[in-house]
Amino acid sequence: MARIYYHEERLSGHAFENEVINVKLFDLIFENTETNGYDIKPISTSSFFGLIKSKNNTFKTVGVSRDGINYNTTEGNFYLPKALIFYDNNDNTFPSEFYFIAKIQDQIEIRKCSGGKTVKWFQIPDLHSEVKDAKIIQKIENTLLELKKLLPTTQKAVININKKKDKVKVEENQPLLNKSVKEAYQALAKICLGMNSKEKNVIEFFDTLKNYDKDLEYFTTLNFVIDFLEQNDNSFILRLDWKADIEDLEWVLKSALNDNFNVSFDLPNPGDYGKNASVSFDNVFEDFNKSLKQNGFQMSFIDTQSDEYVFLLHKLEDKKEVENSINEIGYKYYEK
Incomplete structure (x- = not known):
């Protein structure tokens, strides 16, 4: 799975937040899963009479990048944020087209990036750009709502806390x-x-x-x-x-x-x-x-x-x- 790279620890564009895409949901996802990737199944919907069926537009895959670190190498100095990565076709190390939500210093932003076979990891900071397309933002919202359903329930979180207490005794x-x-x-x-x-x-x-x-x-x-x-x-x-x-x-x-x-x-x-x-x-x-x-x-x-x-x-x-x-x-x- 591709990682996300910035030249430095600050947003490349404008901070983004709405009722669905926000820091609270971003943190909820990271706090309640250890999985590094999810396959999102399409959601079928029907009309009032049940005659017409369609599918809500979602991305097929969501990657979870847990970095949040600085990385110094011969290619330069980089920052790798915590990020949720969205794509439909995993055709290369960096997919030909993918989107991501990155969190940097308690703010998030949505970015688009074009990868491909010839793209090197250290080129990524110069290849991603701000997302303004309402259809893409809606697609990310739909995907996040489906991803949220896959997270552990509050009841399971309580069970995990109790397990940690028992673990100390063991x-x-x-x-x-x-x-x-x-x-x-x-x-x-x-x-x-x-x-x-x-x-x-x-x-x-x-x-x-x-x-x-x-x-x-x-x-x-x-x-x-x-x-x-x-x-x-x-x-x-x-x-x-x-x-x-x-x-x-x-x-x-x-x-x-x-x-x-x-x-x-x-x-x-x-x-x-x-x-x-x-x-x-x-x-x-x-x-x-x-x-x-x-x-x-x-x-x-x-x-x-x-x-x-x-x-x-x-x-x-x-x-x-x-x-x-x-x-x-x-x-x-x-x-x-």
Whole structure:
């Protein structure tokens, strides 16, 4: 799924708000879902006599981009806002035509963008423009109203709060983690977080980490660790679904290189792999690893025997210690 890029953290056009498209609904969507995309089914309507049927005009797909971060790279400095992305045809990494609502500094705006096969991510800030077409605004409104129906109910939200309270009680009763396993996690953190200012917090987290290998929610300690890292925006143990876009791989690698080692260099272009390509396609990880190794880094994979890729990014010189540490936490090491 495409991300949204601005040159800086401010609206490119005019703030927008009406009875449907507003900050309140935008926040409601982000607070009540962890899903990164929705397929919106067309809504059929009928006339008073039930003789004529039509469909309310909605977008087929809504993407949810949860960034809200600054991104510094060799191509320049960018801001990636939280955004809802609307499109009908997912024909390229950046669809030929898509629209989005971006939230920046407590305001939202609606923008249109033309993508395509040859469009590069760093060109996006110069390609989107303000939406004034009433029909498009109505189509976005219809889509948002349908999306709202897919969100959890207030009752479910209360249930989730109660679950969190129960979760704290469960954590207190978890068994202690084996010392050698704890030290292996800490070794990986020191290797992979490098220059990241959050390293100290992660090391302290491992000091009190307990064993979740038989937990009914997490199933493994590794799952609990990854959940903590993702919630705290730490580019350490990385994971991607086997269907993830190649752009997502590029993103996590560039973010980890920048956050943990303060370096940036060119990686393979996701657009070179075709419009429907994913990270599981032949040679994708191999190509990226080749570029990484040419610059003194590599990806090392943790075999979780699942349908996702779990891996670490580190310097080549640390390969042996990474392999030993992965084995110590209870998993097989492999490369691609």
